Amino acid sequence: MDFLLSSLSDGLLIGFIYGVAAMGLTLIFGVMDVINLAHGPIIALGMFGIYLTFNNIGLQPYIGLILVAAIGLLLGIIIYLIVVRRVLDAPHLSTLLATFSVNMIIIGLGTAYFSTAPYNVDFSLGRVSLGPITLLGTRVIGALAAILVTIGLYLFLYRTRPGRYIRAVANNRNAAELMGVPSNKILALSFGLGTMLAAFSGGLIATFFPFTILAGGSYELKSFVICVLGGMGNPIGALLGGLILGLIEGIIPTIMETTWVPVVEFALFVIILLVRPSGLLGAKK
Amino acid sequence: MKLLNNHLGLLIALSVITLLAVWPLVTQKPADREVAFTILRAVALASSLNIILGYTGYVSFGHIVYFGIGGYVGFYLISQQGYSLYTAMLAGGFSAGLIAFLIGKAILRLRGAYFALATIGINQAILAFVANFDLFGGPIGMNINFQLYQDYGGAPKALQLAFYIMVGITFVTVLVSYAVRTSKFGLGLLAIREDEDAAEVMGVVAPNAKTWAYVLSAIFPGIIGTLFFFKNANIQPHDAFPLHTSIELLVMVMLGGYGTVLGPILGAAGYQRMRGLLLTSPFFKDIQLSVAGILLLVIILFIPAGIVGWIRNRFPKTRRVLQ
Numbered sequence: 001m002d003f004l005l006s007s008l009s010d011g012l013l014i015g016f017i018y019g020v021a022a023m024g025l026t027l028i029f030g031v032m033d034v035i036n037l038a039h040g041p042i043i044a045l046g047m048f049g050i051y052l053t054f055n056n057i058g059l060q061p062y063i064g065l066i067l068v069a070a071i072g073l074l075l076g077i078i079i080y081l082i083v084v085r086r087v088l089d090a091p092h093l094s095t096l097l098a099t100f101s102v103n104m105i106i107i108g109l110g111t112a113y114f115s116t117a118p119y120n121v122d123f124s125l126g127r128v129s130l131g132p133i134t135l136l137g138t139r140v141i142g143a144l145a146a147i148l149v150t151i152g153l154y155l156f157l158y159r160t161r162p163g164r165y166i167r168a169v170a171n172n173r174n175a176a177e178l179m180g181v182p183s184n185k186i187l188a189l190s191f192g193l194g195t196m197l198a199a200f201s202g203g204l205i206a207t208f209f210p211f212t213i214l215a216g217g218s219y220e221l222k223s224f225v226i227c228v229l230g231g232m233g234n235p236i237g238a239l240l241g242g243l244i245l246g247l248i249e250g251i252i253p254t255i256m257e258t259t260w261v262p263v264v265e266f267a268l269f270v271i272i273l274l275v276r277p278s279g280l281l282g283a284k285k
Numbered sequence: 286m287k288l289l290n291n292h293l294g295l296l297i298a299l300s301v302i303t304l305l306a307v308w309p310l311v312t313q314k315p316a317d318r319e320v321a322f323t324i325l326r327a328v329a330l331a332s333s334l335n336i337i338l339g340y341t342g343y344v345s346f347g348h349i350v351y352f353g354i355g356g357y358v359g360f361y362l363i364s365q366q367g368y369s370l371y372t373a374m375l376a377g378g379f380s381a382g383l384i385a386f387l388i389g390k391a392i393l394r395l396r397g398a399y400f401a402l403a404t405i406g407i408n409q410a411i412l413a414f415v416a417n418f419d420l421f422g423g424p425i426g427m428n429i430n431f432q433l434y435q436d437y438g439g440a441p442k443a444l445q446l447a448f449y450i451m452v453g454i455t456f457v458t459v460l461v462s463y464a465v466r467t468s469k470f471g472l473g474l475l476a477i478r479e480d481e482d483a484a485e486v487m488g489v490v491a492p493n494a495k496t497w498a499y500v501l502s503a504i505f506p507g508i509i510g511t512l513f514f515f516k517n518a519n520i521q522p523h524d525a526f527p528l529h530t531s532i533e534l535l536v537m538v539m540l541g542g543y544g545t546v547l548g549p550i551l552g553a554a555g556y557q558r559m560r561g562l563l564l565t566s567p568f569f570k571d572i573q574l575s576v577a578g579i580l581l582l583v584i585i586l587f588i589p590a591g592i593v594g595w596i597r598n599r600f601p602k603t604r605r606v607l608q
Contacts, residue, residue: 029398033398035398035401035402083582083586086586087585087586090589091342092344092397092398092401093338093344093535093539093543094585094589096344096346096398096401096535097532097535097536097539097581097585098582098585098586100532100578100581101578101579101581101582101585102578102582103578104574104575104577104578104581105574105575105578105579105582107574107575108572108573108574108575108576108577108578109572109575111571111574112571112572112575221405221409224402224405224406225406228402232398232399257417259413259416259417259424260413260417261413262409262410262412262413263410263413263414263417265413266406266407266409266410266413267410269406269410270392270403270406270407270410273392273395273399273402273403273406274391274392274394274395274403277395277399
């Protein structure tokens with residue numbers, strides 16, 4: 001019972017962070033119908049961003065996160081301007097391959113620089129005990145940061161003018177343009193926000209898991225599962241999907257071997273796509 | 286002569302493959318034979334993928350799953366049940382086709398990005414399942430006892446044999462690809478690619494046509510999977526279902542020109558050659574992936590129709606010849 005409880009709460013805490021990663025993917029899909037296959041490498045860059053700021057500059061990881069997020073935003077805008085903008089109206093194959101080429105470029109440079117050896121950020125916040133449950137401090141803070149970011153994103157999308165523009169462009173780009181929304185800038189901003197969330201989640205993960213430059217790939221796949229669970233293009237759904245995935249990862253090890261986790265995850269993914277492609281909370285429409 | 290003129294496109298495609306097949310026979314170097322094997326494998330896989338991707342317009346991102354399924358089924362029959370390579374290859378192709386039929390029935394209802402995501406999900410689900418499946422050796426996979434190659438005249442002879450079979454499979458794959466492209470069935474597929482709803486109105490039974498195109502594009506990867514892992518003497522989950530190779534196949538089809546018979550052949554040969562050169566060059570070997578990525582980006586941004594597509598658009602007279 002204790003094992004189940006601690007496994008569940010661990011899963012739930014990580015679920016928040018998965019949710020943030022998936023939110024980045026789903027935001028980009030919702031606004032411009034692009035599946036960003038460079039999502040994983042950007043998560044990995046977020047991890048290495050924390051590693052570099054912590055080990056080389058000695059910055060506290062949570063302050064480093066702000067820097068990582070800013071760089072993530074900038075990187076996303078650059079990727080949008082160079083790559084995505086030109087294939088926005090092309091068929092899906094083109095956008096998929098275009099973002100995948102960015103994936104290859106980042107992974108190629110990353111492997112040359114960091115090799116594929118595992119790295120870790122040697123940082124700890126001790127443990128928190130709640131009755132029978134003991135939680136890692138870094139994971140609690142990570143989950144809290146993820147919640148804060150979600151609230152921030154919600155406020156940005158629903159309470160500010162650029163946020164309203166983003167929603168307008170997601171709804172109907174042509175109509176938004178006619179209303180005077182600078183759609184190109186808004187699309188660049190949305191893509192940047194998406195990659196910012198990816199880099200941010202990568203940074204959070206780096207505070208408690210070891211990682212390699214290729215580690216982003218598995219989080220990217222998890223993000224796909226989460227996006228489909230919550231409904232493609234629905235950021236709040238993504239958080240819920242992240243929690244569900246975290247719970248699954250918490251429950252399964254208590255009833256069968258851990259190696260079955262991906263089988264369940266991806267089977268669920270395909271089933272949801274087939275039965276309810278709009279996800280649990282409904283996709284953007 | 287008329288026959289020759291009508292099928293000039295096929296002749297060009299087949300002569301490219303013949304060149305690839307004859308080259309290691311002329312140089313008589315085993316290393317060249319291995320390079321040619323890798324290129325032919327890529328050509329056959331890309332041509333198969335082209336049937337569902339290029340002709341029908343469905344982006345199958347995880348197509349390598351059929352290579353893995355065929356590889357595992359065939360390898361199991363060879364190494365654990367003692368079947369011959371030929372029976373195993375048939376079984377590998379059949380099981381890949383059968384699973385493609387079942388999966389295709391379900392996921393071909395999805396369109397666009399959702400279909401692409403589903404194919405990734407299926408590849409990962411089956412990879413994770415096989416890694417837990419004890420009959421297939423779980424995460425460790427299976428091995429072939431080297432004694433087994435004695436039946437084929439020893440390991441060197443077996444490698445030689447595998448190469449000849451690969452040449453044969455590539456020829457058949459390209460012939461099938463050409464036959465589909467020039468048939469009424471292929472015309473239906475092309476119509477689905479342009480506008481599925483309009484195609485249905487015109488009398489194309491889209492669900493059936495799509496499913497058969499998907500099955501057809503899965504059978505050859507299944508056969509090749511068995512052959513490849515027979516030659517490899519070892520099979521592991523991550524070697525059998527590499528998502529990365531799957532995406533490389535898409536790159537090859539794009540590079541050569543999607544929806545053409547010749548495109549995937551040139552794309553696969555060109556990509557493999559380039560990759561080999563980058564990997565062996567001292568300057569590029571560390572960043573070969575980045576260089577390939579930049580090349581892919583340039584192609585997508587500036588010549589989205591691929592090499593063959595570009596030539597066809599630029600010089601309309603070549604359209605009769607370059608299928």
